[in-house]
Amino acid sequence: MREKNSPQRPIRETKCPLCPSTFRTMSFLKQHLSASHFYVQIKEVLRKESCGSMLRCPDCGREEEAVKGNLVIHYGSRHNRVLDFADEKLRRWLKGLGVQRHQ
Ligand SMILES: [Zn+2]
Ligand SMILES: [Zn+2]
Numbered sequence: 001m002r003e004k005n006s007p008q009r010p011i012r013e014t015k016c017p018l019c020p021s022t023f024r025t026m027s028f029l030k031q032h033l034s035a036s037h038f039y040v041q042i043k044e045v046l047r048k049e050s051c052g053s054m055l056r057c058p059d060c061g062r063e064e065e066a067v068k069g070n071l072v073i074h075y076g077s078r079h080n081r082v083l084d085f086a087d088e089k090l091r092r093w094l095k096g097l098g099v100q101r102h103q
Pocket of ligand 2: 057058059060061062074075078079
């Protein structure tokens with residue numbers, strides 16, 4: 001019996017373009033970008049869409065207490081909204097990795 005790696009998707013470490021962190025999957029990278037680099041901006045957008053102490057995701061309606069911060073990561077990574085906050089260079093880089101905004 002020979003061990004063979006699945007040829008379909010080799011897991012390569014992807015380095016964050018904005019800091020030295022590396023990630024094994026695209027979704028971890030997007031979560032990191034949302035939590036570490038665009039947190040304030042994303043939260044600002046969510047605040048405008050929400051009222052009171054609950055934040056509401058404008059894309060799918062999911063609600064969560066503002067203090068938790070999970071919704072910020074959800075919005076940025078689940079809906080690929082990090083693209084909205086990335087500068088031109090980062091946006092092109094993300095698109096090159098297959099990150100697309102689905103409407
Ligand atoms: Zn980073
Ligand atoms: Zn959502």
